[in-house]
Amino acid sequence: MTYTVYVDGQEGTTGLRIHEYLAGRGDVELLKIAPDLRKDAAERARLLNAADVAFLCLPDAAAREAVALVNNPDTCVIDASTAHRTAPGWTYGFPELAPGQRDALRSAKRITNPGCHATAFVALLRPLLDAGLVPAALPVSATSITGYSGGGKKMIEQYEAGGNPELAAPRPYALGLAHKHLPEMKAHTGLAAAPLFVPVVGPFYKGLALSVPLHLSQLPGVTPEAIQAAYEAHYAGERFIRVLPLRDSATLEHGFLDVQANNESNRIDILVFANGEQLLLVARLDNLGKGASGAAVQAMNLHLGLDEGLGL
């Protein structure tokens, strides 16, 4: 069986990476748009509707426009943008989210891929809310350090042009405290309020690690071991989520956390560090792997009834 796949936004960072994942596959026929017609609505509509699976690797406005062009009821749209992550009728492309998510993704024709920071945040918080260890009302904070490819072509060009000393150091951003991933972080964890979230972009291509500090004094009766056990239970048998042993400083290189350790993989590592009543939860991943294109291909495989890890 051959599946017809179209990537709208094939020249962008996420689109190119999806092409790389799919290039060697004999079961996928990749439809390509002529370079001069890349933004031609009629030609995009033709290809979107000819596809079994259409990936949208576009800015939000263009992704909304692309969805409006799809009228083939059999086309499954997998949107990598932020446009539909909490929209009704769309299924969150995170198979490991909760029991039932895989069945939902098999039948969905509209799949919305999680954001890179949101993937890490949801991976850390959802199991703890589901297990009743973190109450929905708990105020939560998070920081995340990411490589510059997360900012797409424009940011990659800025960093790779060289000559700007400001870019040599990590840069906190989204300091209006209104990052675009906040709505999905709230919606897909069950928290009553979005976290206070500060992302930081650094002078390296890719790799992401998000940290959530917790004070056990705010969680009566909860222990580090209970948190660890909740992760192990939630992610038991998951091939793309690895829960490292509690306080596993052996996974740290010379006492530092390597945020690039999962690059070129579709894996998320979950790490729990504890000292007395203070706890630090960390999730790390490749922002272009499980944080974007890898997750999109995993969702496609699952939707088509194939081995979820095919090509990943």
Ligand SMILES: NC(=O)C1=CN([C@@H]2O[C@H](COP(=O)(O)OP(=O)(O)OC[C@H]3O[C@@H](n4cnc5c(N)ncnc54)[C@H](OP(=O)(O)O)[C@@H]3O)[C@@H](O)[C@H]2O)C=CC1
């Ligand atoms: N980079 C990352 O780590 C992640 C990105 N995402 C999301 O994925 C989406 C794509 O991001 P990314 O690949 O980084 O972005 P890029 O800027 O690298 O690529 C976007 C591509 O879309 C093209 N494009 C823009 N408007 C249109 C249009 N109207 N019709 C057709 N093509 C159009 C652009 O064309 P042109 O080349 O002419 O500019 C560009 O090639 C975004 O919504 C982003 O938020 C999600 C997770 C992670």
Ligand SMILES: CC(=O)N[C@@H](CCC(=O)OP(=O)(O)O)C(=O)O
């Ligand atoms: C460094 C950088 O700018 N990163 C992007 C995140 C990219 C991503 O995963 O998010 P979307 O899928 O929502 O684009 C940002 O924080 O806006």
